[in-house]
Amino acid sequence: MTRVDTVEAGQGDVGHQDTGSGPWRAGIRRAIRAGSRPEPWKRGPVLAALALLLGLFMLLHARIPNRIGGLGSLVETFLPWFGLLVPVLLAGALWRRSASASVALLLPVVVWLNLFGGLLGFGGPLGGESHPDSDLTVASHNVGAGNPDPAGTARDLADSGADVLALLEVTPQARDTYEKELAAAYPYRAVRGTVGLWSKLPLSDTRPVDIGMDSTRALRTTVTTDHGPLAVYVAHLGSVRVFPKNGFWTGQRDAGAQLLGQAVAAERNERTVLLGDLNGTMDDRAFTGITSRMRSVQDEAGNGFGFSWPARFPVARIDQILVRGVEPESSWVLSATGSDHLPVAAGISW
Numbered sequence: 001m002t003r004v005d006t007v008e009a010g011q012g013d014v015g016h017q018d019t020g021s022g023p024w025r026a027g028i029r030r031a032i033r034a035g036s037r038p039e040p041w042k043r044g045p046v047l048a049a050l051a052l053l054l055g056l057f058m059l060l061h062a063r064i065p066n067r068i069g070g071l072g073s074l075v076e077t078f079l080p081w082f083g084l085l086v087p088v089l090l091a092g093a094l095w096r097r098s099a100s101a102s103v104a105l106l107l108p109v110v111v112w113l114n115l116f117g118g119l120l121g122f123g124g125p126l127g128g129e130s131h132p133d134s135d136l137t138v139a140s141h142n143v144g145a146g147n148p149d150p151a152g153t154a155r156d157l158a159d160s161g162a163d164v165l166a167l168l169e170v171t172p173q174a175r176d177t178y179e180k181e182l183a184a185a186y187p188y189r190a191v192r193g194t195v196g197l198w199s200k201l202p203l204s205d206t207r208p209v210d211i212g213m214d215s216t217r218a219l220r221t222t223v224t225t226d227h228g229p230l231a232v233y234v235a236h237l238g239s240v241r242v243f244p245k246n247g248f249w250t251g252q253r254d255a256g257a258q259l260l261g262q263a264v265a266a267e268r269n270e271r272t273v274l275l276g277d278l279n280g281t282m283d284d285r286a287f288t289g290i291t292s293r294m295r296s297v298q299d300e301a302g303n304g305f306g307f308s309w310p311a312r313f314p315v316a317r318i319d320q321i322l323v324r325g326v327e328p329e330s331s332w333v334l335s336a337t338g339s340d341h342l343p344v345a346a347g348i349s350w
Contacts, residue, residue, distance in 0.1 A: 044098025051089050055107030058082055058115065062285060069247015073240075076283040077248075077316055080119075080305060083112040115283075119298075119305050134329040134347030135227060140166040140275035140319055142236065143178070144339030150174040153337040154181030160334055162345055164223060165198045166275035168236040169339075192219040195234045195276070199223055209263050211235060211256035218260065218276070222269070227350040230326070231269035235260055235276035253279050254286045261289025264324075271325035273348070277341065278320045290322065297321045297328035297346040306333050308342040321346045 061079060066072040075082075086108050093101035139162035143153050154177065157165055165186060170178060171194065178196075179189065186198035190206040193216025197203065202224040209218035218235035237260070238252030257278065264272065274294060280286060282296045298306045298317060307314030314333075319341055321331065326348045334343035 040097055040099040042100070044093055044096040044101040047089055047092050047096060047098055047101035048104040051093075051101055051104035052107055054082065054085055054089070055104075055111050058108060058111045061283075066285070070250050071247065073250050073280070073284050073286055074242075074248035076285065077281050079281075079283050080112075080116050081315070083108075083116070086112065116305070119302055135349045136164065136225060136230070136326075137162045137345060137347050138164045138166075138232075138273060138275060138321060139334065139343055139345040140168070140234075140277075140321055141334075141337070141343035142168040142277040142319060142339060142341040143170060143174070143337070144341065145169045145171050146340075147174065147338040149338040150177045151181050153339065154178050156335065156337050157343060158182055158185040160343070160345060163200045164232065164273075164275075166232075166234040167196050167198065168194065168217075168234070168277050170194050170196055190219060190221045192216045195219055195236055197221055197232060197234050197275075201225055209233065209235065209260065211237060211259045212252070213238065213256065218256075218263075220263070220267075228271065229269060231267055231272040233260070233264065233267075233272070233274045233276070235274065235278065237276070237278045237280070240279050250280070250286060257286050258289055261287075261293070264290060264293055269325075271350075272323070273326070274320070274322040276320065277318060279318050281316055281318060282320065282322075294322035294324045295328065297323060297331040297348070298344075300331075301328040301346070302331040304333075306331060306344065308333060308344055310340050311336045311342050312340075314342060317344075319344045323348055326350055 058079065061075055064072040064075055086105060089101065090105055093105065139157065139160055141157060143150065147153055158181065167178060170191065175191065182198050186200055188199040188201065188203045190197045190203050192208045195217055204222045204224065206219060206221040208216045209220050211218045218233065220231065220233050223230045223232050237256040240253055241249045243249055264274065278287065282291055282299060306317045308317050308319040321344060329347040329349050331346040334345055336342055
C-alpha cells in the first residue's frame with residue numbers, strides 16, 4: 001500500500017509539474033509566432049508590387065507598344081475599367097493587414113483620378129440626359145444596319161430636341177423611313193452613302209470626305225446659324241476586330257482616322273464640329289491627329305463617362321462629338337433605341 005501510494009503521489013507530482021509548465025510553454029510558442037510574424041510594413045510585398053505596377057501601367061499607357069497585336073490601343077479602349085482593380089487590391093491589403101500595400105495603392109488611385117476624375121458627375125457611368133442652356137444642340141447616333149424599328153428610332157431622336165442630328169449606318173432600305181419620320185422636325189438634310197445629317201437650320205456646301213473606305217461613310221457640310229457658318233463633319237470609321245492570332249486589329253480604322261484628321265486640319269472654318277461613330281475612345285493614340293486639333297465635349301463637359309456601346313451594357317464610348325472654335329457646355333447620352341449603340345448629344349455655345 002505504501003509503495004502504491006508513493007507511486008501515485010509521484011505521478012501526482014509529475015502531473016502538477018506539467019500543469020504548471022503548460023502556460024509557460026504556450027507563452028513561449030506565442031512569443032515565437034509573434035517574433036516570426038512580419039510587421040505591417042513587411043506584410044503583403046506581392047500586393048504592394050501589384051499596386052505599384054497598376055499605377056505605372058495606367059500612367060505609362062501611351063508607352064505600351066501597339067506592334068504586339070495592337071495591345072496599346074486595346075488597353076486604351078478600356079482604360080477606365082482598370083480602376084476596378086484598386087478595390088480588389090485594397091481588399092487584399094486589408095485582409096493581409098499590409099500597411100505597405102495600402103500606401104502603394106495611392107499611386108493607382110491618384111493616376112486614375114488624374115485621368116478620369118473630371119468625368120465623375122451626377123449622371124452616373126452613362127451620364128444622365130440633360131437639357132443645357134446652349135446656342136446649339138447636336139446629336140449623333142449609329143442607328144444600326146440591323147435596327148428592327150427605324151421608324152421608332154427616328155421618332156425618339158426627333159423628340160430629343162437636337163438642332164442638328166447625325167445618323168450613321170443608314171441602309172438604303174431604311175433611308176426612306178428616316179427621311180419620312182424626320183421631315184417634320186428637320187426640314188434640311190444631307191445624305192451621302194450611309195451617313196447623313198438632319199438639321200433645323202439650312203445646310204450648304206455638302207461633300208463626301210475620303211476616309212479610305214470602299215463606300216462613302218463620311219461627309220462635310222455647312223450649317224447656317226445666327227452666329228455664322230458652322231462646319232460639321234459626320235464620320236463612321238472602320239470597325240475594329242479582336243482575333244486570337246493577330247490580337248486587336250485596327251488597321252482600317254486607324255487609316256481612316258488619319259485621313260479624317262487631315263481633312264479637319266485643312267478645314268478653313270474655325271468653328272467646326274465632328275459627329276460620328278469613330279469605333280474608338282479618345283484615349284486611343286490612333287486619334288492623336290484629331291484630338292490635337294479638336295476637343296471632346298465628353299471630356300470637357302460630360303456628365304459621367306458617357307459610355308455608348310454596346311447599348312445593353314455599355315463599356316466604352318466610341319460615339320464621339322468633338323468641337324473646335326466653339327465652347328462645349330454639356331454632354332449626355334440619350335435613351336436606347338433599336339440600335340446596338342446609344343445616341344450621344346451635346347450643347348455648344350459661341
